[in-house]
Amino acid sequence: MKHLPVAGKAITLLFAASLLAACSGSSKKEEEEAAAAAAAAAAAAQQEQQASAAAAAAEQQRLRDAAAAYGNVFYFDYDSYNLNPDAVSALDAHISAMQGNEANVRLEGHTDERGTREYNMALGERRANAVRDYMVVNGVSSYRIETVSYGEERPIAYGSGESNWAQNRRVELK
Amino acid sequence: MSSDSVYAKPVAPRIIVRPALVSLTLHALLLVALTFNWANSESEVIKVKPAPKVINARLVDVSEFQPKPKPKPRAKPKSTPKVAVSKPKPVAKPKPKPVAKTPVKPAPKPKVEPKPDPRITEEELAAITRTDMARAMAAEDDVLEATATADEMAASYASLIQQTVINYWSRPPSARNGMETLLQIQLIPTGDVVSVSVLKSSGNSAFDRSAINAVEKAGSFPELQKLPNREFEKTFRRFRLLFRPEDLRY
Amino acid sequence: MKRLILAIVPLLFALAALGARAELTIEITQGMDNPTAIAVVPFAWQGPGTAPEDIAWVVDSDLARSGQFSPVSRSDMLGRPSTQNDIFYRDWRAIESEYLLIGRVSAQGTQMRIEYELYDVLRQKQAHKGVEVGSVNEARMLSHRVSDAIYQKLTGIRGAFATRLLYVSVTRVPGGKDYYRLTLADSDGARPIVLLESREPVMAPGWSPDGTQISYVSFESGRPAIYRQNLSTGAREQLTNFKGLNGAPAWSPDGNTMAMVLSKDGSPDIYLMNLMTKKLTRITRHYAIDTEPTWMPDGRSLMFTSDRGGRPQIYRYDLRTGTTERVTFEGGYNARARVAQDGRNVVLVHQQNGQFHIALLDLVTNRLQVLTSTQLDESPSIAPNGSMVLYGTKHAGRGILAAVSVDGGVKFRLPSRDGDVREPAWSPYMSR
Numbered sequence: 001m002k003h004l005p006v007a008g009k010a011i012t013l014l015f016a017a018s019l020l021a022a023c024s025g026s027s028k029k030e031e032e033e034a035a036a037a038a039a040a041a042a043a044a045a046q047q048e049q050q051a052s053a054a055a056a057a058a059e060q061q062r063l064r065d066a067a068a069a070y071g072n073v074f075y076f077d078y079d080s081y082n083l084n085p086d087a088v089s090a091l092d093a094h095i096s097a098m099q100g101n102e103a104n105v106r107l108e109g110h111t112d113e114r115g116t117r118e119y120n121m122a123l124g125e126r127r128a129n130a131v132r133d134y135m136v137v138n139g140v141s142s143y144r145i146e147t148v149s150y151g152e153e154r155p156i157a158y159g160s161g162e163s164n165w166a167q168n169r170r171v172e173l174k
Numbered sequence: 175m176s177s178d179s180v181y182a183k184p185v186a187p188r189i190i191v192r193p194a195l196v197s198l199t200l201h202a203l204l205l206v207a208l209t210f211n212w213a214n215s216e217s218e219v220i221k222v223k224p225a226p227k228v229i230n231a232r233l234v235d236v237s238e239f240q241p242k243p244k245p246k247p248r249a250k251p252k253s254t255p256k257v258a259v260s261k262p263k264p265v266a267k268p269k270p271k272p273v274a275k276t277p278v279k280p281a282p283k284p285k286v287e288p289k290p291d292p293r294i295t296e297e298e299l300a301a302i303t304r305t306d307m308a309r310a311m312a313a314e315d316d317v318l319e320a321t322a323t324a325d326e327m328a329a330s331y332a333s334l335i336q337q338t339v340i341n342y343w344s345r346p347p348s349a350r351n352g353m354e355t356l357l358q359i360q361l362i363p364t365g366d367v368v369s370v371s372v373l374k375s376s377g378n379s380a381f382d383r384s385a386i387n388a389v390e391k392a393g394s395f396p397e398l399q400k401l402p403n404r405e406f407e408k409t410f411r412r413f414r415l416l417f418r419p420e421d422l423r424y
Numbered sequence: 425m426k427r428l429i430l431a432i433v434p435l436l437f438a439l440a441a442l443g444a445r446a447e448l449t450i451e452i453t454q455g456m457d458n459p460t461a462i463a464v465v466p467f468a469w470q471g472p473g474t475a476p477e478d479i480a481w482v483v484d485s486d487l488a489r490s491g492q493f494s495p496v497s498r499s500d501m502l503g504r505p506s507t508q509n510d511i512f513y514r515d516w517r518a519i520e521s522e523y524l525l526i527g528r529v530s531a532q533g534t535q536m537r538i539e540y541e542l543y544d545v546l547r548q549k550q551a552h553k554g555v556e557v558g559s560v561n562e563a564r565m566l567s568h569r570v571s572d573a574i575y576q577k578l579t580g581i582r583g584a585f586a587t588r589l590l591y592v593s594v595t596r597v598p599g600g601k602d603y604y605r606l607t608l609a610d611s612d613g614a615r616p617i618v619l620l621e622s623r624e625p626v627m628a629p630g631w632s633p634d635g636t637q638i639s640y641v642s643f644e645s646g647r648p649a650i651y652r653q654n655l656s657t658g659a660r661e662q663l664t665n666f667k668g669l670n671g672a673p674a675w676s677p678d679g680n681t682m683a684m685v686l687s688k689d690g691s692p693d694i695y696l697m698n699l700m701t702k703k704l705t706r707i708t709r710h711y712a713i714d715t716e717p718t719w720m721p722d723g724r725s726l727m728f729t730s731d732r733g734g735r736p737q738i739y740r741y742d743l744r745t746g747t748t749e750r751v752t753f754e755g756g757y758n759a760r761a762r763v764a765q766d767g768r769n770v771v772l773v774h775q776q777n778g779q780f781h782i783a784l785l786d787l788v789t790n791r792l793q794v795l796t797s798t799q800l801d802e803s804p805s806i807a808p809n810g811s812m813v814l815y816g817t818k819h820a821g822r823g824i825l826a827a828v829s830v831d832g833g834v835k836f837r838l839p840s841r842d843g844d845v846r847e848p849a850w851s852p853y854m855s856r
Contacts, residue, residue, distance in 0.1 A: 380580035
């Protein structure tokens, strides 16, 4: 949509140029000059359009890279579904990247193995919901977001102990 | 005219006051004793607190369920294996040991006294009465002391029987605190159990059976051989066991 | 006179003797609860070739596993009687065996017949006898029925050996998607059959009260959904497809209603679904997590887990009055209750010193007692006779199933193959 003003400008220029060329009724050389000017203007407009498209794409890529740099996994403390500052920064980057498209996302909530399975299903959902709520508050339409909890059923790390458990207390953005 | 024949002489009846009184008192005492309710009618209950039970939870690995000899968690091994494998005949009972006399004060025998001479003087009689009374009272003390010691002994052997049976009693899972099975036990002086019967059932046959099994597994109480025969006959020839758990979860 | 006076001495003796003619009663108020020694003699096979199953060995293992019996080792047996005439009681007294089980097995075509007799060694008489008849393919189940009969005869409690288990078995694929298998096996873990295999999680297996259907949660659609399945026909029905959680299905004692957890209305709550009409009734309306419903045996109330008080505790909802009351007060985490058929014993997951154990709550005394010494325990399931609890735990880095008796005295682990095993569900009594 950003291209529109540029395109508009180009068309206006072209139109103006052709109008001028038409209204001048001057010599062929003037016509040729006008045509050349129009072509140049069109080319310039196209270039501008491409440039701004490229710029937009580059910006989008930059945002995506920035988000990717944070990773698509957000971690949580034991028994908690509060977003810690790292998660918030990461989410901000992802939200920015999401403004540039209409793609849907899926948030998958997980817990570590401690405690009972069904309770952990509910805890995983709370974590996914916490991420979803933050996104919605910051401008992402809720219909784009799907949340699913896997509780403790899909661990990344199979062992016990805090170094393993910490890896499993997470929400994954897909 | 006065004759010298004994049969002619009238003998005046004499009531000797003090001995008569003593005799009357003793007869009264006897009457009282016979009618008085001595022990708590049916039985004398012995309640000794055994040592607290230690529960060992065994972590059993399934590999233990392979055919190989398993250690038996028996609390107390049977002291005398009573069976000889080769003999097809019934078991020959071990020779009863001669009953050893425990160092209890020998029961004072009633002394053999010459017949009291009716012609003894009153003073002499009084003197004899006093000495005899003293001796009789001493004898009574001896009897009481012997009774106390005998009671203590009975209690200590009863405690031994109690602990042995406890060690052999496996309660079924359906057992509950307060269930009661009353068994009648008959022993012979060797300490062997010759009869076990249920006087009062708990209503739960597995529970009753566990009580009977405990006694049959114990089989005998050989320490009772140390009891003097009288004590054995008095207390342990026939007695009762009341199984009433108090230590179950509920 | 002296004679009169000294006559009191024998009288005193007589008195003493009279007083003591009353009988001594000794009270026995404690026991040692040693397992009962029983000799399970290999049953005689009366057919051609080899027997389809070592019946006596299955019985031996069942009785040993219960913790109530200590079977005599075969190498200690001095004889192998198979009929009453072959029994020499002294052979069994010699090895201190209290009971003797003998039997004979025969087969005709696809049918087999087991005849067995139980003898009381101490009293030298027959205590019980019975016959089991069935298909040769069911040899193990017939053996378990023999175990049930012996167990009941000697303990007074109905045996639960001829029952089955459901559990979830997981094969890890590092870096990829794990395999999840819903498995059906005998109560001793033998004869496993895979009922459902998926690359997506499967959880929460359960039984209908008559043992003909099962329920579970499967993520095969990409989201958790509740299913029920008929065991004999294999016919399956998806019961839910709501957004959010669909979990913890629990059959009512009359088999007509399924309790479950749904979060479609905002937060996880307990719902009841009529299995005929599929109509839903909402039971809890709280913004907290309400989950893990389980029925009381009389069907009049439900226990469930809720963190409405801050952390998970057990609550009870009365269906008639609609009231909810808290049940657990000891410790900071109590969850996933299961109620025994006696309506009194409740097993649950209890956290103590950071470790998760299986604990037993007595609803009458309100006493909570930790049963296990393993540490990452979950998913307790009680045997239908209330004697034993199966649960999931971790050992050497893998998920395994373990068992503990309700009095905490017997503990063992089930043998496990590769992978992780979890979420055992003990079947009800199986009808023949």
